[in-house]
Amino acid sequence: MIACALYPLVLLAACGGGSTGDGAEDLFVTIATGGQSGVYYPIGGALSKLYEEELGATSSVQATGASVENINLIDQGRAELAIIMGDAATQAFEGIEPFQHKVDSFSAVASLYPNFVQVVTTVDSGIEKMEDLKGKHVGVGAPNSGVELNARAVLEAYGLSYDDFNADYLSYSEAIDGMKNGTVDAAFVTSGLPNSTVTDLSTAQEVNVIPIEGEAMEKLKEMHPYYVENVIPAGTYTNKEDIPTASIMNILVASNELDEDTVFTLTKTLFDNIEVIHSSHNAAADITKDSAKDSVPIPFHPGAEKYFNEAGIE
Incomplete structure (x- = not known):
């Protein structure tokens, strides 16, 4: 009170x-x-x-x-x-x-x-799908932040966990800075569009946002009904096509x-x-x-x- x-x-x-x-x-x-x-x-x-x-x-x-x-x-x-x-x-x-x-x-x-779940990396990282995160350094958000909650849920839908890679508990701005200096390979960024830190990264490197789709997307919605299917529109960053992903209000x-x-x-x-x-x-x-x-x-x-x-x- x-x-x-x-x-x-x-x-x-x-x-x-x-x-x-x-x-x-x-x-x-x-x-x-x-x-x-x-x-x-x-x-x-x-x-x-x-x-x-x-x-x-x-x-x-x-x-x-x-x-x-x-x-x-x-x-x-x-x-x-x-x-x-x-x-x-x-x-x-x-x-x-x-x-x-x-x-x-x-x-x-x-x-x-809506907040869009964005799994951000760069073309140079070689990461093209969620499974490619294995063995990498991945920013998962500050501990117990909304971003980190999303990271856990999405990974679970793909049959992955923090045991599969080096989880860095960084805010997305810190994680994006890490991607710029080579200490982080990918980062979970959950925000509205466009996210300013990702936009900033895209001015220096070609950004790649990993899609969340298919059976994993269906499993994510089944486990957590507040997730809905959405797309990151073409041209939001350096993406030439819409990118399927999950969003939360x-x-x-x-x-x-x-x-x-x-x-x-x-x-x-x-x-x-x-x-x-x-x-x-x-x-x-x-x-x-x-x-x-x-x-x-x-x-x-x-x-x-x-x-x-x-x-x-x-």
């Missing part, structure tokens, strides 16, 4: 101070995002600025290790909003690894945009400590000013009011539900 004595600036509604309608200047929102080289951070930054300008709130954006850390921050009362992936949300609610127990102290605000979530009126106001402000969010990153263009309830595996916050009901969104 968020104690008023310890968090005097936390959303006034969490301390029984009423709705934000007459006192938004007392609103304090910390938004947990991801690494500064990813997509979460600029979107969170745009949302934070929006709440300051439109609501007079005091808001901050926090760079983190993304999904799992963000869920823990909300659970600890150290963030009010967070961007997470659908798989991490499901694992938290079910209390399965990487979570030690069930964590359901948060609810969905809105579906955002990103979700904006809120602490259950926030009351209905507060989350209603936050949700409404987001969608009433969606063009501000769209301008933060190319991937944010996929965030729309009409798709705001798509592919969300956890319950919505009552405040978000109130907004969608009033907006006629089913």
Whole structure:
């Protein structure tokens, strides 16, 4: 629980101070995002600025290790909003690894945009399919990050594990740096498109993104229904054709400590000013009011539900 004595600036509604309608200047929102080289951070930054300008709130954006850390921050009362992936949300609610127990102290605000699982290497590495990762140095994401959760799931679908190669627990920006200097052969990168670090790599070397498809893709969907088939469009990097892969929806979530009126106001402000969010990153263009309830595996916050009901969104 968020104690008023310890968090005097936390959303006034969490301390029984009423709705934000007459006192938004007392609103304090910390938004947990991801690494500064990813997509979460600029979107969170745009949302934070929006709440300051439109609501007079005091808001901050926090760079983190993304999904799992963000869920823990909300659970600890150290963030009010967070961007997470659908798989991490499901694992938290079910209390399965990487979570030690069930964590359901948060609810969905809105579906955002798909994250694409990108297994990135270079043409010079000779890696052309997932099985070619055997014996290589592979960046699998920071420990227990959303990227690392994806890496484990995809590898399992292919009958592979970390025992088959040298797993480097690096953020994707660190892994891409390793590919530039020759210490890393391939990296799991889960993000919106395009990913800036992969784009940067493609200016120096010809990038190869390994497809996720066929029986492995079917197995992945069977094991984890929140994965869907998708494609990385031709020309996203140096790829001349679409690349089949898996994607997972990103979700904006809120602490259950926030009351209905507060989350209603936050949700409404987001969608009433969606063009501000769209301008933060190319991937944010996929965030729309009409798709705001798509592919969300956890319950919505009552405040978000109130907004969608009033907006006629089913």
